Amino acid sequence: MINIISITPVYDADGTLIYSNVxxxxxxxxxxxxxxxxxxxxxxxxxxxxxxxxKEKIKNGL
Structure with missing residues (x-):
């Protein structure tokens, strides 16, 4: 089972989403x-x- 604890979006100065930390x-x-x-x-x-x-990241060994 996978429980998502947090997802934290990271934006640039213009407010554009760059990536999210999970x-x-x-x-x-x-x-x-x-x-x-x-x-x-x-x-x-x-x-x-x-x-x-x-699933892919877990299969590939986080």
Whole structure:
């Protein structure tokens, strides 16, 4: 299971979204827990893309 702890958008001086920092907690079926931080680019920020991006980053070893 993946619990999103926080998503923090980062903007430039003009108010344009540059990227978002994402902090998640991952809970394995065995009960083990871990945390991860990563960055999402603006084109990744919609629910489908975020879900796929999180899965890919976890599969590739955060």
């Amino acid at each position: 902090y998640v907690e991952v809970v394995l079926t065995s009960g083990e827990k871990g945390n991860a931080n990563f960055t999402l680019l603006p084109e990744e920020i919609d629910l489908v893309a975020v879900s796929k991006s999180i």
